[in-house]
Every structure is written in structure tokens, then in C-alpha cells.
Amino acid sequence: MQMFENYSSHWMDGDLEQFEAVVARFFREQVEPNDLKWREAKRTGRDVWRKAGELGIILPDVPEQYGGSGGTPAHMAVVIREQARVGDAAFGVMLSHIVGHYILAFGTEAQKLRWLPGIASGEVICSIAMTEPGTGSDLQAIRCRADRAGDAYVVNGAKTFITNGQQSDFVLVVARTGAEGAKGISLILVETATPGFRRGKCLDKIGIEGADTSEMYFDDCTVPADNVLGGVEGQGFYQLMGQLPHERAAIAISAQGAMERALALTLDYVKERKAFGKAIVDFQNTRFELADIKATVLACRTFCDHVIEKWVDGTLDSALASMAKFWLTDRQVEVIDRCLQFFGGYGYMREYPIARMYTDARVQRIYGGANEIQRELVGRSL
Ligand SMILES: Cc1cc2nc3c(=O)[nH]c(=O)nc-3n(C[C@H](O)[C@H](O)[C@H](O)COP(=O)(O)OP(=O)(O)OC[C@H]3O[C@@H](n4cnc5c(N)ncnc54)[C@H](O)[C@@H]3O)c2cc1C
Incomplete structure (x- = not known):
């Protein structure tokens, strides 16, 4: 989209322009025509994730050894901008990207190898669950707990407003593993197939209706201790x-x-x-x-x-x-x-x-x- 005569973004180069053409075409052909259908269904379905994965646009800025496309944040900027330029907010690619980058930045080598390739290919859809019914802005006040029990964590609590909540295969949960305050918070990877995990309502919104935004419940949801991001608790904040x-x-x-x-x-x-x-x-x-x-x-x-x-x-x-x-x-x-x-x-x-x-x-x-x-x-x- 050439909106401003004689203006170009300095961070763009020939490689990014080619990538932009591919991404723009993807959003024009695979996303824009589905807008009303997805709003009606309150979700996208999985097809678009796989197609995006094939084009390497879910984790374009993650090294190839982890299934990414080996680009830079400029590649992701192109993806986000092209998505907005077709008026889409249903396809929750930004959330999978965010979760992927938590894992890339802080995960253990085993966590990176286990999770990132599936996110990049679109086989695995992710959410990040910070917000709770009682707190959103004040993250340090979260009440969802993950208590250590031998070589596992037992997660209990409720989350709300979680993007990709109905479709996600795993959730990066912000949970309290220790005392009050920032030092007692950890990020725990919870697969949604784990017993004790339950999806609540897909929430009714005034806009971005195609993005599934959901409640989530954790009732004695028990995950291996290895699922704490980075392998060490207390680092979440x-x-x-x-x-x-x-x-x-x-x-x-x-x-x-x-x-x-x-x-x-x-x-x-x-x-x-x-x-x-x-x-x-x-x-x-x-x-x-x-x-x-x-x-x-x-x-x-x-x-x-x-x-x-x-x-x-x-x-x-x-x-x-x-x-x-x-x-x-x-x-x-x-x-x-x-x-x-x-x-x-x-x-x-x-x-x-x-x-x-x-x-x-x-x-x-x-x-x-x-x-x-x-x-x-x-x-x-x-
Ligand atoms: C469509 C949608 C998708 C979302 N997706 C996700 C998601 O994927 N994962 C997730 O964890 N969360 C998600 N959220 C939650 C979102 O991040 C929170 O709604 C937001 O952080 C605000 O928290 P809250 O709703 O609890 O509002 P509150 O914290 O109750 O705040 C209400 C209002 O009070 C005011 N306020 C609060 N604190 C202060 C302050 N210190 N100074 C001045 N004013 C203040 C602000 O105006 C604020 O809007 C989503 C929300 C929506 C609506």
C-alpha cells in the first residue's frame, strides 16, 4: 500500500519487500474473505494457521533450528502491518508469536526444541493467560496458583479475556508459585489436553468478534515441573x-x-x-x-x-x-x-x-x- 508519496520506511529492504508481497497476498486471499464468517463463528478454525505456517509467517523472526524462518523483528512488523491493512484481528498470530518469543528468550533448550517448531508450523496454537476475573492491570495481584508437588506443579485458578482461548493447544499461564509480590510469580506451560484444564465461555464482544476470547479454569491441573518457563520458578514477572x-x-x-x-x-x-x-x-x-x-x-x-x-x-x-x-x-x-x-x-x-x-x-x-x-x-x- 503506497500511502505516502516519496516516503519509505528505512528498515525495509529488498528481502523484506519480497516477504511483504507474499504476506500481503496471504492476508488478501486467505484471511480477508473470511472476515464475516469468522466473526459469526467467533473463531478462525485451524486451516489458516497451517497455511500461515507453511509460509513461515507465524515465527518469521525465530532461528531456523527451532522451526522459525530466521528473520528479524522487521519480518514480524511486516506480518502485523499487512494483517491490519486487511482489517483482520481474528487470526491470533500475534499471540502465538508472543508466546513463541517468551520460549525463545527464556525457555530451556529442551522447551525451545519441544514447543517452537509446532508453533511455527501452525500445528500448535497458543495463548498467554495473565488476566483474571479479579485483576488485569495489577499483574502482581494475580491469584492463580501453581503449587509444587514432587516433580509436578498443581495449577488452580481462573483466567479471563484470553485470546485464542477456545482453540489453543497450550497456554502460558502466569501463576503464583511463591509469596505475594513479583518474586512469587512464574510462567507455567500448560497443555490444554491436561486433566483439570477447562475452557469457559467464548466471550461476546463489541468488536474483533472473530478472535476467540475466552475464560479458562484450572482445577488441580497437574503439569510436570519441567513446564516452568526457563526451568526456575520465581522468574515470571x-x-x-x-x-x-x-x-x-x-x-x-x-x-x-x-x-x-x-x-x-x-x-x-x-x-x-x-x-x-x-x-x-x-x-x-x-x-x-x-x-x-x-x-x-x-x-x-x-x-x-x-x-x-x-x-x-x-x-x-x-x-x-x-x-x-x-x-x-x-x-x-x-x-x-x-x-x-x-x-x-x-x-x-x-x-x-x-x-x-x-x-x-x-x-x-x-x-x-x-x-x-x-x-x-x-x-x-x-
Ligand atoms: C479482546 C480482549 C483480548 C484480551 N486478550 C488477553 C490475553 O490474550 N491474555 C491476557 O492475559 N489478557 C487479555 N486481555 C485482558 C486485558 O489485557 C485486560 O483487560 C487489561 O489489561 C485491563 O485489565 P482489566 O480488564 O482487569 O481492567 P482493570 O485492571 O480493572 O482496569 C480498569 C481500568 O481502570 C483504569 N486503571 C487501572 N489501573 C490504573 C492505574 N494504575 N492508573 C490509572 N488508571 C488505571 C484503566 O482505565 C483501566 O482500563 C484481553 C482483553 C480483551 C478485551
């Missing part, structure tokens, strides 16, 4: 702090892709739709509004490119990722709202992509850590 900036950067990139799509759809529409005998684009208000929106989207793009460059060179820090997350998702919600206005009544009809983008966007300010929490994190760094 530090592991989360290490990976959450990547999740936040990814959300920011998806916000960027969505804004670019909203602007492109709107430009097409205002040139076609007529009122008072002229195209809507010929009203000065339309041109001023769209000039403003285009400037905002370009400013977001340059910010986003800066974040991607930092991610690629390994210098993305927590404050920058939080800034990008809150700022780009706030802009996403505003930009889509302003774009929708030009569609008049049609903008309120779900049949029109801009209407679905409007309801899909809202959650971006909530998950991955609410935007207020992101401002808090940035505030601490001032």
Missing part, C-alpha cells in the same frame, strides 16, 4: 517485563496498519459518493479533515518506523514501547472515528469495513495493558 514491550510495539504497528487502511478506504469513498451535486471530496471540510488525518497518519508512521528500527536493533526500551502503544492506539480510535463520519449512515452499517474497524479499534486502548498504565510507565521514566 521479570520474564513478563522483558517481553511486554514487544507486545506493545506490535499493537502500535497494528494501529498504524489500521489507520492506513481507514484513510485509503475513506479516500476512495469520498471521491465516489456525491451530495448536493458534487463528490464529497469537493467540500472544503472533507479536504481539510482528510489533510489533517493524512498528516496524523504520516506522523504515526514515522513514529512507528522508529519503534521498529529500535526493535530490530535490540534497543527498544519499555518506555518507548509504551509511548507507541498508547499514542498510536489513541490516534487509531480518533482517525477511524473521523473517517467513518464521511460514510454517513453507511459508516454505521456492519456491512461496511469502516464500521467494523470502528468497533475493532476500541479494544486496542485496553488490552496489552490499558493506555493509562502505559502513561504511568512512561511517567515513571521522565
Whole structure:
């Protein structure tokens, strides 16, 4: 999508452009046409995972020895951006990517070899379960427990709002293995076939309906002690702090892709739709509004490119990722709202992509850590 004349992202190169063409085609052909069907079914089904796995786009930035494609975070940035550019949020590839990177960064060699190839190929779908009915923002207050019993952990508790929850084959569970506070938290890998694991309701949402978002229950769910991420308990909070900036950067990139799509759809529409005998684009208000929106989207793009460059060179820090997350998702919600206005009544009809983008966007300010929490994190760094 060539949105800005004479602007190109510095982190893109010839190899990434070729990859982008493959990824864009995948989303255009295998994902976009399924939008309404998946929203209705509240899930994607497994086919799309396998197809994405065959193309190497689930873990494009994981070494080949673990089944990945041996690329860099720039490859994942391309995947996220292309997904947003077709308006999709149903295919939970970002979550499998996130879980894969927890394992790559902190897992033991045996955990990497056991889990990563299946995630990369799309055979294994993953979730990460942090949020509980009683706590989301305050992660240190989680109550789900994993108690050591010989060479096993016994997991008990409830989680909610878990993406990929109905389809996942394993869940990276944030659980308390020790005392109150950060040092008592561990990440435990739980296969969903384990007795004592139960999926709850697939939740009814106002947007991104095709992404299955679920409750989960653990009742004496017993897993081998080897399933603690990294093999040592008490590291969970530090592991989360290490990976959450990547999740936040990814959300920011998806916000960027969505804004670019909203602007492109709107430009097409205002040139076609007529009122008072002229195209809507010929009203000065339309041109001023769209000039403003285009400037905002370009400013977001340059910010986003800066974040991607930092991610690629390994210098993305927590404050920058939080800034990008809150700022780009706030802009996403505003930009889509302003774009929708030009569609008049049609903008309120779900049949029109801009209407679905409007309801899909809202959650971006909530998950991955609410935007207020992101401002808090940035505030601490001032
Ligand atoms: C569609 C969807 C998918 C999700 N996917 C996942 C997933 O895959 N895995 C997962 O673990 N979780 C997931 N979540 C959960 C999400 O991360 C949480 O909803 C989010 O972190 C907020 O937690 P909460 O809902 O408990 O809100 P609360 O923590 O109760 O906060 C409510 C509001 O209070 C305000 N607030 C809270 N603390 C502060 C503070 N310190 N300063 C200022 N204001 C504050 C904020 O406005 C916040 O939005 C998902 C949620 C949704 C809706």
C-alpha cells in the first residue's frame, strides 16, 4: 500500500519487500474473505494457521533450528502491518508469536526444541493467560496458583479475556508459585489436553468478534515441573517485563496498519459518493479533515518506523514501547472515528469495513495493558 508519496520506511529492504508481497497476498486471499464468517463463528478454525505456517509467517523472526524462518523483528512488523491493512484481528498470530518469543528468550533448550517448531508450523496454537476475573492491570495481584508437588506443579485458578482461548493447544499461564509480590510469580506451560484444564465461555464482544476470547479454569491441573518457563520458578514477572514491550510495539504497528487502511478506504469513498451535486471530496471540510488525518497518519508512521528500527536493533526500551502503544492506539480510535463520519449512515452499517474497524479499534486502548498504565510507565521514566 503506497500511502505516502516519496516516503519509505528505512528498515525495509529488498528481502523484506519480497516477504511483504507474499504476506500481503496471504492476508488478501486467505484471511480477508473470511472476515464475516469468522466473526459469526467467533473463531478462525485451524486451516489458516497451517497455511500461515507453511509460509513461515507465524515465527518469521525465530532461528531456523527451532522451526522459525530466521528473520528479524522487521519480518514480524511486516506480518502485523499487512494483517491490519486487511482489517483482520481474528487470526491470533500475534499471540502465538508472543508466546513463541517468551520460549525463545527464556525457555530451556529442551522447551525451545519441544514447543517452537509446532508453533511455527501452525500445528500448535497458543495463548498467554495473565488476566483474571479479579485483576488485569495489577499483574502482581494475580491469584492463580501453581503449587509444587514432587516433580509436578498443581495449577488452580481462573483466567479471563484470553485470546485464542477456545482453540489453543497450550497456554502460558502466569501463576503464583511463591509469596505475594513479583518474586512469587512464574510462567507455567500448560497443555490444554491436561486433566483439570477447562475452557469457559467464548466471550461476546463489541468488536474483533472473530478472535476467540475466552475464560479458562484450572482445577488441580497437574503439569510436570519441567513446564516452568526457563526451568526456575520465581522468574515470571521479570520474564513478563522483558517481553511486554514487544507486545506493545506490535499493537502500535497494528494501529498504524489500521489507520492506513481507514484513510485509503475513506479516500476512495469520498471521491465516489456525491451530495448536493458534487463528490464529497469537493467540500472544503472533507479536504481539510482528510489533510489533517493524512498528516496524523504520516506522523504515526514515522513514529512507528522508529519503534521498529529500535526493535530490530535490540534497543527498544519499555518506555518507548509504551509511548507507541498508547499514542498510536489513541490516534487509531480518533482517525477511524473521523473517517467513518464521511460514510454517513453507511459508516454505521456492519456491512461496511469502516464500521467494523470502528468497533475493532476500541479494544486496542485496553488490552496489552490499558493506555493509562502505559502513561504511568512512561511517567515513571521522565
Ligand atoms: C479482546 C480482549 C483480548 C484480551 N486478550 C488477553 C490475553 O490474550 N491474555 C491476557 O492475559 N489478557 C487479555 N486481555 C485482558 C486485558 O489485557 C485486560 O483487560 C487489561 O489489561 C485491563 O485489565 P482489566 O480488564 O482487569 O481492567 P482493570 O485492571 O480493572 O482496569 C480498569 C481500568 O481502570 C483504569 N486503571 C487501572 N489501573 C490504573 C492505574 N494504575 N492508573 C490509572 N488508571 C488505571 C484503566 O482505565 C483501566 O482500563 C484481553 C482483553 C480483551 C478485551
